[in-house]
Amino acid sequence: MAQPHFLCMLLFLVLASATACDRCVHQSKASYFSDAAASSGACGYGSLALTISGGHLAAGVSSLYKQGAGCGACFQIRCKDSKLCSSKGTKVTLTDLNHNNQTDFVLTSRAFMAMANKGKGQDVLKLGIVDVEYKRMPCEYKNQNLAVRVEESSQKPYYLAIKLLYQGGQTEIVAIDVAQVGSSNWSFMTRNYGAVWDTSRVPNGALQFRFVVTSGYDGKWVWAKNVLPADWKIGVIYDSGVQITDIAQEGCSPCDDGN
Secondary structure, three states, X not given: OHHHHHHHHHHHHHHHHOOOOOOOOEEEEEEEEOHHHHHHOOOOOHHHHHHOHHHOEEEEOHHHHHHHOOOOOEEEEEEOOOOOEOOOOXXXXXXXXXXXXXXXXXEEHHHHHHOEOOOOHHXXXXXOEEEEEEEEEOEOOOOOOOEEEEOOOOEOOOEEEEEEEOOOEEOOEEEEEEEEOOOOOOEEEEEEXXXXXXXXXXXXXXXXXXXXXXEEOEEEEEEEEEEEXXXXXXXXXXXXXXXXXXXXXXXXOOOOOOO
C-alpha cells in the first residue's frame, strides 16, 4: 500500500507548492458569521466545532481549506485598524470552507471581536468586514492527543467512517491506513469530506491506524498502535495515544512582503 500513498503525498506537496506559503504573513480581509452557524461547517465537526479553540473558528477560502486537508489548521489573525484592534489579534482554527472570495476568512463573531482592543469588540463587529494580516501557526492541545471519532454513518462490520479531532502541529494528514492490531495487512482509507475518512474494507478486531503527514520538506508516518477496541461504537471519541507536533517546511519562493 505504500506506493499509492507516496503518489498521493507527492501530488499534495506539488499542489501545496503552487499555493501561497503557509509560513508567510498574508494580507486580506475578514468578515464574520453567527457562532451558531459554526456547527454546520464543511469540515464535518458538527457541534464539536464549538469546543475547539474556545469557539474561535474560521471558514477559509479553497486555497486554505485544501479539499479538506486544511481542516483543523490554526492561524494567527489580526485586524489592521490600530484604533480599534490589538496588534496581537487572535488565534483561530479552520472548520469550514468560505465560498466568498472577497475575503480569505469568515470568522465566528466571537473570534472577530477577539481581534479588538479591550472594550472595542462591538465597534469592530459593526464594521462587518476588516482588513487583516494572518499567518499559519502550529496547533497546540495541551494534555490532549489526536482523537478519532467513529461517525454515525459507520455500519459494523462493513463500513467505517472516522473524524479526526485535536490535530496538533502545523501539518496536513494526506493518507490514512487501518489494520487489525498486530497485523501488517493494511487497508487504505479515503477522505470522504473535510476531516472525515472512511473505508468499506474494515478489518476485524481492535484497530490500529497509521497516518502520512507533511513534515519537514517531505512526509512521515505517524503510527497509532491501538486506537479502536474490537467493540468500537458509533458516536464515541477514542484517544489515538499519539499527537502530531511536526511543522511542515515549504520549498516555495520568498514571501512577497519579506516575512
